[in-house]
Amino acid sequence: MRITSPANPRIKAAALLKERKERERTGLFLIEGSREIERALAVGLEMVQAYCGEHLDPEEARTVAELGKLERLVVTEVSEPVLKKLSARENPSGVVAVARMPNPSLARFKPPQNALLLVAVGLEKPGNLGALLRSADAAGADAVLAVGGVDVYSPQVIRNSTGVVFSLPTFAASEKEVLDWLRMHQMPLVATTPHTDQVYWDADLRGPVAIVLGPEHTGLGALWLNQAELRVKIPMQGQADSLNVSVTAALMLYEARRQRRAIE
Template identity: 35%
Template sequence: MADIIQSLQNDRIKNLVKLQKKPIERKEQGLFVIEGRREISLAIQNKVKPHSFFVCDDIYSPDIHYPINLDEFTNIPIFKVSSEVYDKIAYRGDTQGIVMAAHNLQNNISDISFSKNGFYLVLESIEKPGNLGAVFRTADAAGVNGIIICGNSFDIYNPNAIRASLGCLFSVPFALTDNGTALKVLKNNNYNIFAAHPEGDKVFYEVDLKKPSAIIMGTESDGLSTFWKENADQLVTIPMMGQIDSLNISVSAAVIAYEGRRQRLNES
């Protein structure tokens, strides 16, 4: 039986904590951390490559809804840890006794296969990891084909993003790129580009989302950049009936994504 790691000063434990807390470590090591059966199960199902597992037998038990067959990973290190150590490496308190370090994903826009009738979300310079995760969760539920994230500074592997996505970060294709490249690729694939903006001259449900469509959504604080205002085919708005003039980006994405789904279902 493998020895149980009981020291918080163990080098592997210290490195795992670094991966959780420091974006620079995630980038330099090419690794990130996933917690919980559901998230790890979805990651494995979607071909995320494990680097190592950390399991607390006092907490962990198999789950038929989110299966993880550790016996399959004969070449992947599986480290047993004490409850005290697990409390240190678990970012949140309900992750069922298992943590996985994984290799960073390939997320180049050239790897996305744009379908002839797809529906994509383009997020410009999103600021809050929790909002990003919520958008991924919505995208998975609404059948969005993929998400394009513009703005190279964003850390997609932030634990809050993974947690808020409930693992949908691994089920929805995504790419990290810049505005110019995103525009070029969408145009080359004959996509209609709709940019969400308070001053849009059409309401989002008035435009045809049955055709290949990309919805551009701006930052939480500054909204849409001039680049997308000038290069979008159409500015669309979500009507505001109260005293506020905007919604949380994850809510806006949900409203428009489900309108796209509704239009496509009605067509079929």
């Protein structure tokens, strides 16, 4: 079977998953691109539907072959207009899947000894959260806790994270849930803010720590700043008064990793 019309009911229903409200209603979400789908497959996410274009590059063809091995899943070929309907990208990928949304439990997550955690509070741009996840994965963070803000399963988050949102322990939870969990595990908080004299590279990040970042334009609120054992800043030498939150995350995490080399 080949679907050629963007008005096809299955396609219209799948395309609605680009919207957060529909993802939350159905418990389904879109994954676009070979790398992202293969990373989802590697952790065992359930694929519900899959679509591919007529002309695939070798990587896309490999992904389609992997999807074709799944029981009860048929990969449906679609036309270029249909791919554009499903895609959240300017240049659509040749393969798109609909997956069932996982529901990882923060309450059941046991942080490792000397845990290095990242807490992202109220991020409003999906691309920023995706890039932050990518930085966290590269620096070897043990988990990311997303408090409020954008949906971790938005197409932009998945794309900008290159799919590591599936492999890196990532938990979306309320402010109270995260604070209670951090207290229960006696996790010291280090808050990033420009309103302090402590430069981040002078802070001791060798022990277990949760690094807390807020949105770029407002920063962290009083609740998180008051809960933190330590407040640190990234020194700014030029005219800009802030960095992209994913850059701040990378600087903080790699500094923690650098300090830990002597004890690892």
